[in-house]
Amino acid sequence: xxxxxxxxxxxxxxxxxxxxxxxxxxxxxxxxxxxxxxxxxxxxxxxxxxxxxxxxxxxxxxxxxxxxxxxxxxxxxxxxxxxxxxxxxxxxxxxxxxxxxxxxxxxxxxxxxxxxxxxxxxxxxxxxxxxxxxxxxxxxxxxxxxxxxxxxxxxxxxxxxxxxxxxxxxxxxxxxxxxxxxxxxxxxxxxxxxxxxxxxxxxxxxxxxxxxxxxxxxxxxxxxxxxxxxxxxxxxxxxxxxxxxxxxxxxxxxxxxxxxxxxxxxxxxxxxxxxxxxxxxxxxxxxxxxxxxxxxxxxxxxxxxxxxxxxxxxxxxxxxxxxxxxxxxxxxxxxxxxxxxxxxxxxxxxxxxxxxxxxxxxxxxxxxxxxxxxxxxxxxxxxxxxxxxxxxxxxxxxxxxxxxxxxxx
Numbered sequence: 001x002x003x004x005x006x007x008x009x010x011x012x013x014x015x016x017x018x019x020x021x022x023x024x025x026x027x028x029x030x031x032x033x034x035x036x037x038x039x040x041x042x043x044x045x046x047x048x049x050x051x052x053x054x055x056x057x058x059x060x061x062x063x064x065x066x067x068x069x070x071x072x073x074x075x076x077x078x079x080x081x082x083x084x085x086x087x088x089x090x091x092x093x094x095x096x097x098x099x100x101x102x103x104x105x106x107x108x109x110x111x112x113x114x115x116x117x118x119x120x121x122x123x124x125x126x127x128x129x130x131x132x133x134x135x136x137x138x139x140x141x142x143x144x145x146x147x148x149x150x151x152x153x154x155x156x157x158x159x160x161x162x163x164x165x166x167x168x169x170x171x172x173x174x175x176x177x178x179x180x181x182x183x184x185x186x187x188x189x190x191x192x193x194x195x196x197x198x199x200x201x202x203x204x205x206x207x208x209x210x211x212x213x214x215x216x217x218x219x220x221x222x223x224x225x226x227x228x229x230x231x232x233x234x235x236x237x238x239x240x241x242x243x244x245x246x247x248x249x250x251x252x253x254x255x256x257x258x259x260x261x262x263x264x265x266x267x268x269x270x271x272x273x274x275x276x277x278x279x280x281x282x283x284x285x286x287x288x289x290x291x292x293x294x295x296x297x298x299x300x301x302x303x304x305x306x307x308x309x310x311x312x313x314x315x316x317x318x319x320x321x322x323x324x325x326x327x328x329x330x331x332x333x334x335x336x337x338x339x340x341x342x343x344x345x346x347x348x349x350x351x352x353x354x355x356x357x358x359x360x361x362x363x364x365x366x367x368x369x370x371x372x373x374x375x376x377x378x379x380x381x382x383x384x385x386x387x388x389x390x391x392x393x394x395x396x397x398x399x400x401x402x403x404x405x406x407x408x409x
Contacts, residue, residue, distance in 0.1 A: 057231050061088035090126065160185070172247055201265070285317050285375075300388050
């Protein structure tokens with residue numbers, strides 16, 4: 001099925017810096033009947049450290065199970081990403097396929113299999129074909145280096161555009177780079193990560209600090225987006241630090257430059273997460289939902305996600321209908337502290353309700369005008385505390401149904 005590029009997509013793929021110690025290659029494993037590369041291979045220099053966050057979906061893939069074990073060791077030499085087959089719910093055959101890939105790459109690089117990370121995305125319940133995996137990896141090992149855009153393209157499934165982001169930071173007298181790619185379009189309601197995302201830096205960072213930075217960055221980026229409320233069996237985000245920049249190893253958040261590096265990692269994570277929402281299946285609107293004055297931050301986030309995941313809210317935005325009563329409903333169903341008679345709601349900069357009532361002289365015209373835009377902002381103030389949260393989602397259209405009704409075709 002040919003995918004039409006999302007109307008919310010950026011004009012072009014960004015010019016990402018190459019990261020010292022990172023070599024990108026792609027190949028055609030042909031996990032589906034498509035005429036494109038569907039395997040990305042990333043070779044990492046010796047001494048690369050790694051951190052990771054993974055789905056908490058209990059029906060996760062062998063790639064996720066093994067990745068959780070590997071990331072505790074803190075080191076990496078390679079990454080293989082397969083598109084078209086998630087290899088989830090495939091039992092021992094799925095695990096054998098992953099172990100075969102790990103062993104094949106480890107032999108080529110003369111490293112431990114545990115240094116080789118594998119991710120897969122696509123259809124659930126079909127074991128990854130070992131013959132195609134072996135041939136695809138062999139082709140990738142012998143392929144010429146490619147660009148970030150090529151690597152990002154190869155990991156896509158229902159995505160309509162390749163996604164990448166970058167930032168830089170200064171550590172001592174060294175300027176370090178951070179670059180990342182991500183894939184995701186549907187089955188997006190992350191719980192520790194989002195679909196498949198990979199961030200790379202040439203900074204020297206200890207595995208423990210790297211994990212701390214990634215976990216914190218994830219909480220305000222990947223874990224604050226939703227397309228359809230479904231948490232994938234394959235959600236994975238990995239952060240690799242090659243150390244090629246030559247800075248003094250960062251070990252603590254108190255080290256000089258650690259805050260700057262964290263800000264760069266967080267910025268890349270947030271941009272990648274929002275790009276996933278902009279490519280939400282069938283999306284025509286990018287929606288930011290801000291909840292303020294909640295009982296606490298955790299409560300605010302639950303309420304924001306209740307609004308973001310509401311089919312009625314999402315379809316109202318799709319239809320450009322200023323039906324703010326649906327936001328009231330979503331706040332009330334969240335199961336969090338709220339006072340109907342203190343509640344206030346806005347669309348864009350226009351307040352439509354305060355203190356449990358429509359605002360005096362409410363004029364729907366400017367609200368309707370805002371809803372005709374591509375970037376929509378919905379605000380909810382609960383008036384009961386200091387908690388706040390912002391999440392991002394998209395509208396729900398017939399396009400989502402069409403894509404998923406024909407996904408395996």
